[in-house]
Amino acid sequence: MAEVERRRFGNLVTKVKDVQSNALYYRRLSWFLFGAEMPMLTGGCFLDDGRLLLSDYNNKKLILFDDSYNYIKHISVDGWPYDVTRGRGEGEIYIVLCKSVILRCHLNDDELIIRDRIRVPDDVRCVSVLDDVIFTGSRSAVSMMTLDGVILEALPKAGGNTYLASSSLHRKFFHKDGDIILCRTLDGNEVFRYEDSHLIDPRGMCLDHDDNLYVCGYKSKNLIKITHDGQRGRVVLNRLHKILRPMAIVYHPTKQQFIVTSYGEDTAFEVYQVSCW
Template sequence: MERVIQTETDDLSVKRSRSMSSGLWSVEEKREINIRTNDDIEGCFITGSCIIPSGEILLADYNNKKLKKLDNMYNVRCVCDLSHIPYDVCYVRDNVAVVSLSWKKLQFVDTTHSMTLLKSIDTDHECLGLVCHGDQMYVRDCYGSVYSYSTDGIKQQMIYLISRNESFLFNYYIFNNTSPITVSNDGSKLYLPGLNELVTIDNNGNHLFTLNNEDINFKCGVCVDDEGFVYVNDMNWNIIKISEDGRTILQVITNLSNLTGGRSRTLTFDRKNKALIEAGWSDTIIVLKLRK
């Protein structure tokens, strides 16, 4: 059952750049949409999501070991059973998506019609966060390090090794079993959320900037909109907008504490509908229709 809430911009303030004020969003509508199916044994736990060129949405359901495909109205249209627990999903090319699985696996999936499993690849590291741009796929492991792959699943090299000097940060990745990642629209930068920080690197793994903020506990979801702005969600249920260079917090888009029944894990920007899609440990996704 879908729940729709009309809303204006939430009354939350964050220091922001005045020069970017014309690009600020407000939330026109909040919708909660059920994505649990009759075949689901467990409650949904969505750990990864992406939009494919058709406008459909793919959701990786950790608890039920499924890949779910939603139409552009966010209704579940088909489900594909997976051999192992999924962590994330990204679209690569030619109607093919890749799902990162437990036990160090990458699973290729034909996304047309009812979805079909293609080849799977065993890797020499855990595969959690996934993102693709052009002919490059980037995989983040359970420690937060980043590897480059071809879209055929051929490993190229480790491009970024997270510092393990801070044992608390190191344990954060292990305990949460999540390492989100997204890429800028031109493919030149990668964004890596962590504990109280957002790390920005270039596509060769060179560190560009680390945005630290003790008041904002960056969580799991990260995505980029059609203008290049970065969005993350935090442990206070805020969705936060950040500048394209990863240096400046521009806006708190909204707070979701009164909507979602569980911890959020993934965030996707629906460019066609100008909406943010938030999902996590819940049988519903939250769709935030945006306006300027």
């Protein structure tokens, strides 16, 4: 790992050089901004306009930030939101509540309008939407379902709750099975399996603009990058800057940036920018 340089740029900003000569910058946001309880930021997505929306499980809220990661507001929800993702239409989002429900909503001028309540198994925690298919992740299975909640196929898996990432570019999706990362076609057929001894207890995962997959290791406390074809992988960060228990990761749709959330730590999330030297 190359030498670490630290600079101040507004809030604390750190530049990290890795062995592939990428530069990663982060911005810390502290938990006390968010609610009465220590927030547990278990999921998130970027909206069409570049703003960031995170799910705060502990405080039963969504948290909205502007495109510079400045706090805007809380949005209360009736339940414990574990994950949130963009839908097909402008302003459409899907929220997983830990009460056997996925909410299909519209975010209009920062007001959350519920359009539909989709019943799902009670252990579903994570969600991704691509075209007219909803992908859900639970402790025991990854499921594909219609937009009105009809299960098309359930694929058994192990290893606790699974995050998901789906690609419109290569028409496939990703999930974990134990400590192994699986890539599947949209109809569920396996494309590849990726296993890395450096990755222990995978949690959040996201795709960059080239469909490379980034995965947080919760117990390994690191960040792994896997090529879109599964042929190569490497440790991007042996450790994050302050976060010890990385939870969710979300890649910006237009910038070379991603955020990593913590599991109830003083640093709520860190923002990294990837730039080539």
